[in-house]
Amino acid sequence: MTECLFCKIIEKTIPSTIIYEDSEILVFNDIKPCAEVHFLLIPKRHITNMLQLTESDAELMGLLMLKANQLAIAQGLGNGYKTLINTGVNGGQEVYHLHVHVFGNK
Numbered sequence: 001m002t003e004c005l006f007c008k009i010i011e012k013t014i015p016s017t018i019i020y021e022d023s024e025i026l027v028f029n030d031i032k033p034c035a036e037v038h039f040l041l042i043p044k045r046h047i048t049n050m051l052q053l054t055e056s057d058a059e060l061m062g063l064l065m066l067k068a069n070q071l072a073i074a075q076g077l078g079n080g081y082k083t084l085i086n087t088g089v090n091g092g093q094e095v096y097h098l099h100v101h102v103f104g105n106k
């Protein structure tokens with residue numbers, strides 16, 4: 001069994017507020033929002049962080065960014081929003097499953 005918190009969220013053994021899901025991506029609200037809207041996009045395939053990326057992840061990363069924008073607009077952030085990807089120890093990463101933060105106020 002996986003020890004990864006976000007893999008458990010994907011497996012739904014840990015609850016989350018899911019706002020989008022397809023075969024490759026899961027998107028759910030951050031449990032400690034830092035703005036009115038704050039959600040996380042993750043690949044369903046476990047990738048630890050940006051340091052692990054290879055050429056073969058290019059399409060998946062593109063899909064994550066396009067979905068980030070689409071959902072930000074759908075959640076009322078059409079005037080703009082912030083994105084953040086914390087990577088590794090020096091990047092302040094707390095959960096070691098690659099995730100894109102999207103947050104902002106309406």
Ligand code: AMP
Pocket residue numbers: 005014016028029030031032033085086092093094095096099
């Ligand atoms: P970081 O790894 O620094 O980018 O931060 C991890 C993020 O995951 C933080 O913003 C946490 O609030 C969030 N987080 C941690 N546990 C959960 C959870 N069970 N459900 C949703 N978000 C979470």
Ligand code: ZN
Pocket residue numbers: 004005006007008046047096097
């Ligand atoms: Zn994982």
